[in-house]
Amino acid sequence: MISIQDSTQDYCAETGKFIWTLKDLNNYAVNLVPQIREKESMALHTTFKLGGPADLFFEPTCEDDLIQILDVCRHQRIPVTLIGRGSNLVVSDRGIRGMVVALNDRFSNIRMYRPKELLQSSWNEVLGEEAIRGDVYYIYVESGKSIADLSKEFANQGLAGLSFACGIPGTVGGAIFMNAGAYGASIEDVVIATRYLDENLNLQTCIGSHHNFGYRHSVFRDNNYVILGTLFMLHHSDPGLLLSEIADFTNRREKTQPLDEPSGGSVFKRPVGNYTGKLITEAGLKGYRVGGAVVSEKHAGFIVNRGNAKAMDVVELVHHIQRTIMAQNNIQLETELRFIGDYLPEELALIGSRAPE
Structure with a gap:
């Protein structure tokens, strides 16, 4: 264990925790260093508009970069804090020690599958042919996508099941993490499977009831996992009806929140x-x-x-x-x-x- 007296690092006088800098990456992840910011105000990245600085701040754009930075931080014993769009967070006035990894709009790719395509993909091995229905749409969404934006995009395409989320300010990953819900519905109603990294950075897939969804709860609240993306199952409906429903939800929120x-x-x-x-x-x-x-x-x-x-x-x-x-x-x-x-x-x-x- 490194003692404060033996270390050349700065540390927070109140909490005694090390303040990390780019030099602590020790020449690892040199390809990512230009994208990593030091002393980044978390007030810029939370919907509460408050919070002190993150020692290091990184916004990955792909799974490879995410895994690389997590692996480097583990190797260098740099603490990691994962966030999305910063909703639901109250960041300490002293900031966050270590690396903040923000999975936001830069990590938000979407892929739609028809049942036949899903059967021919790697998802078939995970889900099993008997679990894939022919009368629905399957959409894989990376965890940084805004859940509210996704709700509206789905409605425009006539894909029903996520209209309730039109006013939830977080990301897909955050919605899965806490089983977000509104108006009598919740994310668990439309989730089939979730890809994630376990504590050893191994790629895993959580299926169905293994999400352990409950009120504002999922298996991801109980474990140090990193949500990569989720496979939704949605059915077709009239876009006009869905957009009307979203307009009603939005009007109710504007009047009461x-x-x-x-x-x-x-x-x-x-x-x-x-x-x-x-x-x-x-x-x-x-x-x-x-x-x-x-x-x-x-x-x-x-x-x-x-x-x-x-x-x-x-x-x-x-x-x-x-x-x-x-x-x-x-x-x-x-x-x-x-x-x-x-x-x-x-x-x-x-x-x-x-x-x-």
């Missing part, structure tokens, strides 16, 4: 038999503020960044909401947001979370 302000999306998971927005509203917390973080007046289930909010503003506001709802209703609200980066354990203990490993 603070879409014009930076936020991380829904803050809390829905407690059994109740609704977080209702509980928070009845507690009189709409408009409650800590620093630049404010409980939205439009929808109490959202916290918005209104004036250069800090991550700790959000942490303290979440803590206050949880404490208030527990005192008034004896209900423990569990966060849907993910708190990542260089937090102290005692900071995250306020909201019942733990420091990222």
